[in-house]
Every structure is written in C-alpha cells, then in structure tokens.
Amino acid sequence: MDSREEMQKAKRSIAQAGADWQFWASIPVVYSAFYCQHMVLSVGGKLRYLAIVVGSEEAFQTAKVTKLLQWLEAIGMKHVCLYDMEGVLKKSKEAILEKINNTTVFQEADENDKLLDQKHMTLEFASYSDGKEAVAKAANLLFAKYLQSANSDGDPDERIFNEPHMTEALRAVGCGGPEPDLLLVYGPARCHLGFPAWRIRYTEIVHMGSLKSMRYGSLMKAIYKFTMVRQNYGK
Amino acid sequence: MLSLSLPIPANNTLIPLRPNSSRSRRAGAESHPFSPLPYRKLHGPVETTTLAKVALRENVRDEGREGNSISGDSPEAEPLPEGFREDMMPKHVAVIMDGNARWAKLRSLPASAGHEAGSRSLRELVELCAHWGIRVLTVFAFSYDNWIRPKVEVDFLMTLFEREIKSQLQNFVREGIRISVIGDSSKLPKSLQKLISDAEETTKDNSRLQLIVAVSYSGKYDIVQACKSIASKVKDGVIQLEDVGEGLIEQELETNCTEFPYPDLLIRTSGEQRVSNFLLWQLAYTEFFFAEALWPDFGKAEFVEALESFQQRQRRYGARR
Numbered sequence: 001m002d003s004r005e006e007m008q009k010a011k012r013s014i015a016q017a018g019a020d021w022q023f024w025a026s027i028p029v030v031y032s033a034f035y036c037q038h039m040v041l042s043v044g045g046k047l048r049y050l051a052i053v054v055g056s057e058e059a060f061q062t063a064k065v066t067k068l069l070q071w072l073e074a075i076g077m078k079h080v081c082l083y084d085m086e087g088v089l090k091k092s093k094e095a096i097l098e099k100i101n102n103t104t105v106f107q108e109a110d111e112n113d114k115l116l117d118q119k120h121m122t123l124e125f126a127s128y129s130d131g132k133e134a135v136a137k138a139a140n141l142l143f144a145k146y147l148q149s150a151n152s153d154g155d156p157d158e159r160i161f162n163e164p165h166m167t168e169a170l171r172a173v174g175c176g177g178p179e180p181d182l183l184l185v186y187g188p189a190r191c192h193l194g195f196p197a198w199r200i201r202y203t204e205i206v207h208m209g210s211l212k213s214m215r216y217g218s219l220m221k222a223i224y225k226f227t228m229v230r231q232n233y234g235k
Numbered sequence: 236m237l238s239l240s241l242p243i244p245a246n247n248t249l250i251p252l253r254p255n256s257s258r259s260r261r262a263g264a265e266s267h268p269f270s271p272l273p274y275r276k277l278h279g280p281v282e283t284t285t286l287a288k289v290a291l292r293e294n295v296r297d298e299g300r301e302g303n304s305i306s307g308d309s310p311e312a313e314p315l316p317e318g319f320r321e322d323m324m325p326k327h328v329a330v331i332m333d334g335n336a337r338w339a340k341l342r343s344l345p346a347s348a349g350h351e352a353g354s355r356s357l358r359e360l361v362e363l364c365a366h367w368g369i370r371v372l373t374v375f376a377f378s379y380d381n382w383i384r385p386k387v388e389v390d391f392l393m394t395l396f397e398r399e400i401k402s403q404l405q406n407f408v409r410e411g412i413r414i415s416v417i418g419d420s421s422k423l424p425k426s427l428q429k430l431i432s433d434a435e436e437t438t439k440d441n442s443r444l445q446l447i448v449a450v451s452y453s454g455k456y457d458i459v460q461a462c463k464s465i466a467s468k469v470k471d472g473v474i475q476l477e478d479v480g481e482g483l484i485e486q487e488l489e490t491n492c493t494e495f496p497y498p499d500l501l502i503r504t505s506g507e508q509r510v511s512n513f514l515l516w517q518l519a520y521t522e523f524f525f526a527e528a529l530w531p532d533f534g535k536a537e538f539v540e541a542l543e544s545f546q547q548r549q550r551r552y553g554a555r556r
Contacts, residue, residue: 192519
C-alpha cells in the first residue's frame, strides 16, 4: 500500500467516523488525523488477523455486521473471521459478501504466509462445528494413523500425538485457520462462545458490548489499544 | 455498554450467608506487608523497598499468624459481602495470576519477591473461596511456556511451590480443601512431584473447596494428552473408535479431576486480556474479568469487584454445553 493510498484510506476513516462525535470529542483535534493514519498503518502490521464473535441472537443483524466489516475494510483490515455459535453468519454469507466490495472468502490454500499479499479483504465464517467438533474430527484422523502405524502395539507416542500434528489434522478437516491476533466479542456475555479453542492461545480478547450499540469509536479504540500491547509469550 | 439485566442464579453453594457490610479483614489478621502501589499511572517516585525489609516484614507477619491457618485467629467464617446472592456465586473460579515480576520491578526488587508476595494473595483467595461457597478454584501458577524463563527464576518458583505445599498442607486438611495439580509434571523436580502426589492423596477426600493448581500446564497439551489417552483406550478395546467425540475428549482432559470442570468465571490480573494457553477447551462459556491490579495487589476488594461483575452480567449458555 503506497502512502497516497494510505492517506486516502485515512481520510475515508475520518469521514466515516465523523458522525461518531463522542469518539472524536475524546481526541484532541490535532491528533485525529494521526490517529486514523496510525490505524491504517497498524492493520496489516501488528494486527494481521481479526476475529469477531457475535452472540447468535445478534448475528441476525446482518446490516450491523456488514457495517462493521465496512469500517474494518476502510482502515485496511485484510483478514477477518466472523464467528457465531449457531452458524447464523455462515447462512448470511452471501448477503454479507454482496455488501462488501473486493472481498473473498478465506481459503486455507492461501496459507498464512500469503496473508499480507492479499489486495482484497478475506472473510472466514466459523461456528461451533469449527471448534470442539473439529478437534474431535481431527483427533479421529490421528487415531486412525496411530492404529495403522507400526507403533500401534506400543503406547501412543508423541510422534503421532503432538501439537503440530493436531494442527495439521485440523487443517485436513477444513478447520485450520490462523490464530487471530485480536478477538472482539459483540453480545451480552463476556465470553468467546466456543470460538475454536486451538486458535486463541495468545489472542487478545476484548468485549465490545452489544452489536446493536456498536460504535465506530469503540472499534477504533479497541484496535488502537491492541497495537499498544506488548506480549512476552511466557517469558 | 453492557445491559445490566437481572442475573441468572447459580446453584449449589455450601457456606451459609451472614450479612456483613464491613470490608475489614478478620480480627487478628495482619495487613498486607507490602504497600500496594496504585495500578493506575504512578505520580511520583516509588519507595524503594530492600529485600531485607521485605524479609523482616515477612517474619513478623508469619510469627503473628499461628501456622498460617486459613481460618486465622477468628473462629468466624468470612461472610459474603453485602448485596451478594449466595445462589449466584460461581461454582468454579479460574485465575491467571499475572503481574508478580512487574510488581517486584516497580519496587526495585527481584522477581522472587514478587512471587513471594503473589503467594500471599493466593492464600487469601483460597480462604475467601472456601468461606464463600466456591467449589473449585483453579489457578495458573506456571505455564508450560514459562520454562524458557531464566533458570534462577524457574528454580526459585519450584522451591516456592514445594515450600507452599508443605506449609499449607495441614491447613488444607483442617479446612476441608482438596488439592489437585494439573500439567506436565514430568519436567518438575522429583521432590516436587512426590510432594504433589502425597498432598493429592492426603486431601483427596476433602470436599469443601478443590484447589486445582496448574503447573507446567498448556491448554493445547491438555487436548493432545486427552487424545493420546483415548487412543490407548481404543487400542485396548475399552472404547470404540466410532464412539469418540467431543464428549469423550472432555472426559479425558486434566480437569476431569473435578466435578465442575468448566470455570464460570476467569479472572486475569495485571490488565492483560488473553488466556495465554490456559484451559483453552474449558473456557468456551466462561465469563472473563480482566483486572488491572497486579497479582500481589489482588485482594479481597478486587475479588469482590470481580464477583459483583459476575453476578450482574447476563449469562448465556450455549445449547451444546
């Protein structure tokens, strides 16, 4: 993305946020343009993959979901996973894709290392079946491998049952998406509602309140705060 | 942002309610030996506390408490804070005890001092949970990912765990607390492994509160070891491959040591907002509370705040739970 394109995106962000007076009132005017430009520059840098969890009752608000995605697309967010437990968003996929320009559905064949090369926003749709159920299916692949292997006479060992193999098995059953950097939860409950457990080891989790009351300013604030976080990863 | 609608009651609390509006500590209990720093922005130089001063306060505090008894000098139970509903207390609370090293750094102390201070916070929390009818308390004491920390710090932590288990064991027996340890114990010192095994055996019939300590634990490892365990059973013909599903995996997770394996509330201290490979499978419907306080500064007031928040929130359970 060249600097002119970045500034245009920043200007679009400012325009879209214009109506959100509470957000802008909280930032000194001189910093506003910098703030938006910072957001545009941050996504794709530190924030490569964003997950949005929506309470299933609220997931029917397709217009709200679409608006949220438009905000994200305007600041240059390239990869978003939309999750709700019941799969309502999966069923609304076509309606959502129609409203967002230059968007494709996430294909695992793209591989994580090509995420930054995408010119379009990619969307992944996930539900409960991509979480615990997927782990069970992946486990069955490993069981079959173990039973067939020469070691099946001995104890199951780490050559078959280890984290990398589980990750591969999840990919094989079609549930091998990347670990989100940030997960935003829209809904009344402050929990992730079964988002695929294998993928949230170090994911920042922020509760945003109800989807009905979503605000552009709150979204920007959550993303901005994320960019300020420093992780040690156990060290 | 949240709707403060009527909370949904939880069941099965054990300790009877006694109204008490005071937030003061029990008679005879000493105040926290370390002056807690505000966890908002500091507005001036922090008083430098030397390790010697810390050790002196520690000795004074320990001498003042006979055997660090959980019930302290007062025979009375710690009553539920005013306004709390007994039937809405979480059955299982999980805690990521984060911030010991930062707490020590703010005071120009070594990390070990932070861990020592953190152990006191844990003792207080165990006591409160036992008095307030919480059935299970799971604490993230040491992640599998923490093995890469400096050897000095890791060795100190292993020593601290041994010391704490030894010093608290009789209290657990007296107070009806059962201790369980989850995680990959193969990397722990042999002496600690034995101590854990003995402590678990000694307290296995206690039922007032179960304290689950996650040491060398990884949520991903937990899932993998569950699958490994199932594979053994399939090979041995104990279960059929076609019967394997998420339910069976759940039964083989390390949290199968408790009747209530799913936390109702997860508290993480020090302001970080992630689960860091803790109980990944088990947290699907757990309410998160991210506290700003560093773990050594997390006391009764902070715990009350977390519980208040829990009781006020609207809880939704998924159909598949």
